[in-house]
Amino acid sequence: MHKWSVPRSRAYQSHVELRDEILKALEPVLFEPHQFDNAPLRALEGEFAQLVQRRHAFAVHSGTAGLFLALRACGVGPGDEVITVANSDLSTTAAISHCGATPVLCDVLASDHTLDVDAVAAHITPRTVAILPVDLYGYPADVKRLRVLADTHGIKIVEDATLALGASDHGKPAGFFSHVAIYSFGSQKPLGSAGNGGIIATDDDAIAANVQLLRSYGRSRDSLPGQSMFGVHVVEGYNLPMDFLQAAIVRVKLPYLAEWTDRRRAIAHRYATGIQDPRIIHPELRSTAQPTYYSYVVRVPARDAVYSALRDQGIEVGLHYVPPVHYQPVYQHHALAASSLPVTEQLAEGLLGLPIDPSLTTEEVDFVINALLRAVSDST
Template identity: 35%
Template sequence: MIRQLDTDLEISSIPLVDLATQSRQIKEDVLRRMSDVIDSARYILGQEVQEFEEQFAAYCGVDHCVGLANGTDALHMALRALDVGEGDEVITAGNSFAATAFAIAYSGAQAVFVDIDPVDFNIDPNRIEAAITPRTKAIIPVHLYGQPAQMAAIREIADRHGLKIIEDAAQAHGAESNGQRCGSFGDIGCFSFYPGKNLGAFGDAGAAVTNDPELADRLRLLRNYGQKVKNRHDCLGYNCRMDTLQACVLLSKMQHIEDWTNSRRQVAAWYGEALAGTDLQLPVERDDARHVYHLYVVRHPQRDAIIESLAAKKIFCGVHYPHPLATATPFQDAKTFPEGLPVCTSAASAILSLPMYPEMTQQHVSMVAKALVDFGC
């Protein structure tokens, strides 16, 4: 589904994401599925949840998927399933969304932040070992913006030190490294289906995937009050199940995820061609990676002025994310490696997310590129 330049299309504005256009494509199918749920009253853990879990597990190349209420719960339940808790430390990247660090805190463990690779914006494997202590229990690599972290190197470090790996794949549905899907490298992979994600619900939803049947069973217990049998509580559980109505949306979208991913990659290619002569630092797709471009993030020292200039032309950008996690109030006492996270800090002041969604045409990209060139990039 590649959209060519349409010179007759009148474009009044370009949002950062366009959920409404995508939703119209699947509306009838979603409503049909939801109608079946309403008629049957299968609102909680209905058959559609199981159907989605089976499809998404196959998509990720794993044996098990457990549908959850959101991506934060996926990370939190993964930590609980692996018995991470009070007194433990969990290493993660310093530039993720707050949910990554919040989930660690919810488990009772301490987040330890490691700086990033300046090229792919993911955790720098060369910095990880300096952060490992006898209290370290797990590593949470984040596949930021849709580019896989360097999992072979991270896996080698984790295996050598006896550490668990929980992948934060909230932005990496279908991303690959050497042909292997994100979510399948670690002990557990965690996904968010927040509406703006590459695979998004019509509200909150998430999932954890694994090849370990015991971990899958543990996750199912944790999501549903510790129950395998109703009113028999085998462990301290939570209420973080995926709603059946959200599973309906995700089942509809699973039919399109690969087409939408290919469209995102085409938009990224158009950006690369259109912006090649500018002084923007463009994203780099590693040779081993299939980047799925949840976000198209560039760097420029005049980031804030660019956002203002493009907004005046009704082209809307974003910043993901404006502050390293260690600067947030709950984590100001956290350990950082190296101290102060210099690469994260430098990037946070310059990164800029350009409009990116599968329905963008080459004309949209040309308009964004022209606005950037007119600014002086």
Template identity: 40%
Template sequence: MTTRVWDYLTEYAKEKDDILDAVQRVFGSGQLVLGESVRGFEAEFAAYHGLAHGTGVDNGTDALTIGLQALGIGPGDEVVTVSNTAAPTVVAIAATGATPVFVDVRADDFLIDVDQVAGVITERTRAILPVHLYGQCADMAPLTALAGRHGLKILEDCAQAHGARHHGRIAGTMGDAAAFSFYPTKVLGAYGDGGAVLTDDAEVDRNLKQLRYYGMDKVYYVVRSPGQNSRLDEVQAEILRRKLTRLDDYIAGRNAVARRYEQRLGDLTGPGGLQLPATNPGNTHVFYVYVVRHPQRDRIIEALREYDIALNISYPWPVHTMSGFAHLGYARGSLPVTEALAGEIFSLPMYPSLTESDQDRVIDALRSVLETL
């Protein structure tokens, strides 16, 4: 039996009655689009974060795109972000007509190197898009201070950090707005696509609601400013309402899996050995994925296939090296830490319902493989 890096079937079996009740509630409600379930989830998800406004959208990429547009980002602007991220982060910037500008990440935590941001700000820079990567927050204090000095907007990419905290502040509350994905693998995952944007700014919220609905402002067929059709589905919203009440439990389960990895693999760390995730002081990690690093990553993954263990790489191709972004002009070697990570990082299985026996199987196989290198 293959052990996968993520699986939802055990969780579904446990929550099946609630999930199917959510579906039945929507189907019996008489309203299938932008109804009570979407409005309820938007309010409850915003309240979980202590924010005033939430806007449900079709997916996490749209959350980023519409979030940037709602903050006034568009053609001719520049947005500072990282290349060590899922491609949608950068695709969303390009979709607004703005230009992505990359800085490198740090070698210890793989997060945006905030010390490099000031050096890439130009007269065209309008926003910073920090990615709270793998389950923990970027170093936000210097970023917000820098943004304040230069009059820049901050859109937090929280797709991988539902419930993560940074010096007591929850991810999504430290910028002008925050984009979330509810793709099934996420810490708070739907049973299909979904996304949301949170903000405390009433004007930004009005922009978001308009942009996700063709650019229409309440009156159907009256477009105020061209937008798109990006509405969170009623069924997914109702499922997410139910799962939101269990989010803290999901986070606790992920942390338990992470502690077990640390306990059983900690002796393998050191120069040239396995690098385990580092949780920065002041951060509460939610371990969306459990990313480790080893200089012989490819040999390890290949060897683990013999044990029927399938692992993932987040991410094997830095965005700035992709052909679709060649026009940005980033040569190989321009982001050395990001490029080095791409050849050495991989993810171990991580989800709350991962059993100790399945996790031990992964750990034992990994230890055996590492002993042969």
């Protein structure tokens, strides 16, 4: 394994710091009698729903599982179209395809890399049933404005907030303005488990009921008339709840999220002020958005050379998400390959994700700044 001097994430560090609390939280999951019906998830779900100010939260296997279940819960199925972006993890478009629906790609804003809300209307057809914006890098997409358009057309918004836990917009937690939002507890995410995890949050009772059914084998809480047996299967569901051990770990970390998010913002601020070179373009966020900064993503000339130079110095810079999904081999024979997304494509050529983790020291951040400035000068 590469020994990075400045890694993208030091997830294990929080486990070391919270060792006693975590081990204590794992004890009952391991050594007390197991309860049925995902009972060990309920405490996390209740606290999480409060945190993101939604009525319902369901802990699921991963962000990917969450996207799929949320789309299915909104009724997305064969023949439907879902509008989304190409600069995301493949799980975003894959979740749509796995429902039997067709992803339709919309371009993004050069300023903050999120969905260009003004470009969405042109992609709406009678088959559009959902829009899936992504809060890329923890920068909230303008979902408040998107919601007006979606409600006019009776379309659901399924927000990929997998990278945005801790972020807010217009004073509300990321995900708040959508019909349903998905957050990830993948180990390197702003609030990571020690493996996989995710959560779906919504205010919509019908979506919530569907998620609950689909997450757990399609088993309803009702029994058949005249029988006391618990639960009957009313749909073909899946087995996708979050692992109980991971849920216990995430629950221990939840109270630290605000502190860690502040530290991420302070590091981003140091990058923003310390990286002064007209050839390097900084992200520009809307004034109402308070991001969580999964990464600080700049655009640089001669990106590939700069990327290699920094990695050679042990700085784990990232290329999230390059190439954009419509250029991925999986879609080479798919209609998506013909998508015209000039801004997405231009961003992909120059973007470079600088490491952000609450554990990074000021010296480490300054090391990255100086290495970047030098690499850009050397490479251009």
